[in-house]
Amino acid sequence: MSCKIGLITIGQAPRSDITQDIRAVLGDSVELVEAGALDFLGDSPVPEALLHKDAGKHAVTYVSRLRDGRVVEMTEKALIPLLWLSIERLRAEGVTILGLLCTGEYRALAKARDLIRPYPLIHNLVDAVLPEGHLGVIVPVESQVRLKQREWAAVNRCCTVEWASPYKQDSSGAQKSRLLEVARAMEDNGVELIVLDCLGFSMEMKEMIQQVVKCPVLLPRSVLAWTLRELCRQA
Numbered sequence: 001m002s003c004k005i006g007l008i009t010i011g012q013a014p015r016s017d018i019t020q021d022i023r024a025v026l027g028d029s030v031e032l033v034e035a036g037a038l039d040f041l042g043d044s045p046v047p048e049a050l051l052h053k054d055a056g057k058h059a060v061t062y063v064s065r066l067r068d069g070r071v072v073e074m075t076e077k078a079l080i081p082l083l084w085l086s087i088e089r090l091r092a093e094g095v096t097i098l099g100l101l102c103t104g105e106y107r108a109l110a111k112a113r114d115l116i117r118p119y120p121l122i123h124n125l126v127d128a129v130l131p132e133g134h135l136g137v138i139v140p141v142e143s144q145v146r147l148k149q150r151e152w153a154a155v156n157r158c159c160t161v162e163w164a165s166p167y168k169q170d171s172s173g174a175q176k177s178r179l180l181e182v183a184r185a186m187e188d189n190g191v192e193l194i195v196l197d198c199l200g201f202s203m204e205m206k207e208m209i210q211q212v213v214k215c216p217v218l219l220p221r222s223v224l225a226w227t228l229r230e231l232c233r234q235a
Contacts, residue, residue: 006090011064136191
């Protein structure tokens with residue numbers, strides 16, 4: 001299997017925290033090229049126009065990590081033109097397939113040729129596996145809870161959405177404690193499937209959660225990686 005895959009983050013590349021899990025699925029024969037919507041910033045502050053701050057209660061926002069470890073929350077509307085530039089940049093480098101490292105819907109990118117968006121992959125998979133029942137969704141920031149409650153709503157399926165950051169870590173283990181607390185609460189409430197709704201959640205985090213819940217745990221970066229692997233076989 002030999003192909004060249006372009007990976008696009010809404011923050012800054014490289015995202016070795018994500019690609020290490022993707023590489024484990026793809027193997028060493030696949031070339032990975034990364035680009036970030038905010039690569040142009042370098043170490044400069046993120047412009048206010050991109051940030052979630054004062055974006056309005058109905059603004060669609062997503063979270064990512066910068067090279068220096070800062071976590072930023074940005075509006076989808078402001079990100080779209082920057083993501084298009086990243087797509088064109090990677091195409092100019094001769095990539096065969098593109099993968100978006102974010103679970104946001106990004107309807108404006110739906111017609112981008114050869115771009116694999118995790119959003120339809122994950123949503124269609126959940127609809128197939130759990131068309132009715134009780135779904136649990138863990139998002140990276142509290143501000144996404146209401147948005148994701150709407151996104152995951154289904155006629156015959158109830159949905160519990162909670163937040164736990166995959167990024168903010170400290171010596172006290174607060175990140176791990178929060179994630180396990182949310183997972184245990186979902187288990188107690190009888191959820192039948194848990195979705196870790198952010199590419200920031202790692203395989204290690206999934207395995208940690210799987211130890212405290214009986215239901216399956218769906219990891220978007222794994223779903224994206226295996227999809228890219230299958231497409232590479234045809235490239």
